[in-house]
Amino acid sequence: MPTFDKYKLQPSPLITIDGREQETTNFQLQAAPPPDAGNVSGTVRRPDGTAIPFATVQLFDSNGLPFEHTNSNPAGQFIFPRVPTGSYFITASEPNFLTPLRISLTVLSNRTTSVPIVMQVDPDANENAIFGIVQSPTDNQPIGDATVELFRVTGTTTEMIGIVSTNGQGQYLFPNLVNGTYFISASKPGFLSNQSSQTVVSDRDFAPINVFLIADPDANTGTISGVITDATNGQTLANATVALYSITNGVENIIDITKTNAGGLYLFGDLLAGIYRVKATIQEET
Incomplete structure (x- = not known):
């Protein structure tokens, strides 16, 4: 049967003996409160039973909030002393291992609850x-x-x-x-x-x-693009000359010229806010 304090451990005053004196020291013991706590202990191991030293063992209360933590000793053992009675969860963490699912446990008055914790090796530990x-x-x-x-x-x-x-x-x-x-x-x-x-x-x-x-200094600018085709057959026209006009107060001024690519596409970028017109043509030498 486990033992517990019925009375608190009470020290006496200092007693000095110089010779054949016979001192008497009487004192009163205070009743210990009824035990309302227990211990939680266990061992952290690999699946093959090998102990895992210095693992962090975390105890959570019934609401899942952290209650206390400790580390396993060189033999993988841990203990939480004087834990108030009630329901708890426990798990462990250690580099190169996967954190196990939390294990539920119940702490009984003046008892030790033993919980083995098994940790799997993390396959991605060295990544x-x-x-x-x-x-x-x-x-x-x-x-x-x-x-x-x-x-x-x-x-x-x-x-x-x-x-x-x-x-x-x-x-x-x-x-x-x-x-x-x-x-x-x-x-x-x-x-x-x-x-x-x-x-x-x-x-x-x-x-x-x-x-x-x-x-981007040109982030607030626009583009004008399109494809130039033959009006009779819809065939795209490569190397067409495309001129970009800026229109201010009805006056058109060319501000850029480009040519269509092999697919008939043209593109003007970095255009500030404004009014524009595009004109295209293909010219041949005679």
């Missing part, structure tokens, strides 16, 4: 991660909702292997990366895209890569 912030170079303000692409370089081959968006703090994360050479590219409408230098990661590296995006 790497690349993380960072996309921000403005002028004031270091984070840029949210930017698109970040991750590329892996193998020899002369470059492969895009991931694409994410930054959060409100401009942060991004690419986890579970195999050893190798990587770089990122960041972009967002209204900014000029940018690309990082290459970074090599291996054996559980967590590599930070921050990227700056410069505001």
Whole structure:
């Protein structure tokens, strides 16, 4: 049967004996409160029974809130003493292992509840991660909702292997990366895209890569484009001369000239707010 205090352990005053004195010390014991707590103990192990030392063991209350934590000793053992009676959950954490599902348990008055915790090896434990912030170079303000692409370089081959968006703090994360050479590219409408230098990661590296995006000075401009075709047969016309006119107070002035491509397409970009007209022709020498 387990034992518990019926009375609190009470010390006496100091007693000095110089010779053949016979001192008497009487004192009163205070009744101990009835036991309303118990212990939680156990061992953290691998599936094969091998102990896992120095694992963090977390005890949660019945509402799932953290109550107390401790570490397993070199033999994988842990104990939570004097835990108030009631219902709890328990789990453990250790690098290179997966956190098990929380185990429910009940603490009884003046009893020890034993809980074995088994942890599986994390198959991705030795993989790497690349993380960072996309921000403005002028004031270091984070840029949210930017698109970040991750590329892996193998020899002369470059492969895009991931694409994410930054959060409100401009942060991004690419986890579970195999050893190798990587770089990122960041972009967002209204900014000029940018690309990082290459970074090599291996054996559980967590590599930070921050990227700056410069505001596009032509972000608030428009484009005019189209396809030039033969009016009789609809065939697209390559190398047609296309002139762009700006119209101010009814006066037309040419501000740019281009030619259609092999598919008959033309494009004028970086156009400020205004009124424009496009004229096209094909001329031949006689």
